Amino acid sequence: MSRWKPDAAGRLVKAAMTLFDERGYEATTVAEIAESAGLTKRTFFRYFADKREVLFMGSAQLQDHWATAVRNAPPDVGAIDAVKVGLDAVAELFRERHPLARIRARIIAANPELHERELIKLAKLADALAAALRARGVADPAAELAAQTGVTIFHSAFGRWVRQDDPEALRRLMDESLADLRAVVAG
Amino acid sequence: MSRWKPDAAGRLVKAAMTLFDERGYEATTVAEIAESAGLTKRTFFRYFADKREVLFMGSAQLQDHWATAVRNAPPDVGAIDAVKVGLDAVAELFRERHPLARIRARIIAANPELHERELIKLAKLADALAAALRARGVADPAAELAAQTGVTIFHSAFGRWVRQDDPEALRRLMDESLADLRAVVAG
16 A cells, blocks of 8 residues: 555545445444555544544535635625625535435434534534624624524525435525525515 | 422522532532532432533423424414514513523533533424424425524524623514514525
8 A cells, every 4th residue: 555645535535434324334443444445544543533523524624615705705795695605615615525415414314423413513613604704894693693594504405405316406405595594584 | 308399490400500600510519409409419310310401401491482382373374473473482481580591601601511512402492493383384494494593593682681681681682683684684
């Protein structure tokens, strides 16, 4: 095995998801994930603290991409539109991940502890978006409410995305979610 | 000590909050809480699995009151208005709890593990409200979006309620939150 492998993290994620799907999350070991990716356990632990973190690497990337896009939105754009600009970056991030996202959703739905971790990550995502909005000069409660609304839209659209077959649908589903939410709050 | 004491659970909550506030959450024991309430440890464990659950008894009551009110709202009322009807029941539930709610908010903000537990309870509250809306015939995604929006409004208003001095303000703050959220999503 060569000592340097391109995209080791990406290969570990793919190997882990495949094994989680085939054998179950609990039954899969870090050694098996590393072996299946053609890497060592030591390389695994360079990227992930444990096998659970493999499932949540995408959550950290999601938060980074979205909050950065909110910070960099044109200065004249309002709170909800800055949140919406970020959805383009989010859709781009997930474009090629539909098969893995579907497996991940099944694993998380089947494991209450992972489901709780997911809920906490979503709440922290809302906190990060609110901080990005405050950095743009949006005051509370608007910053908090726009950030939480963004996460609500994302979560609803993402749940529908992984339950249907079109990998390209995420952007459209997020737009539909915002339109649905606007109709709901208008009463 | 008589074997029967009225409102043992309420007295345990009040004693626990006072001790948590004075000595810190970590440093307070179940034995001290029971003693301070004039009750036995055995009585404590009849109501609560552990001292953490004392902080979350209100979360369960909140969910019951709110979901029941949504279920019992007049049949011609739409999703967001059914959620809003529930806020009357919620404001009534918390009317007399302002001093304890302020202590509780400080304890939870100071302890990351309790904060995570709080986030999970809020997510489960949204699930319960969505189920209550579906029982009224509201389809998804409207049920999910209206429920999550209700929790967003509640959470934002509650956070402001415990940071100000008027115990009666919760109902008004929740109405303001909904108005703010409507303005935010309108863009």
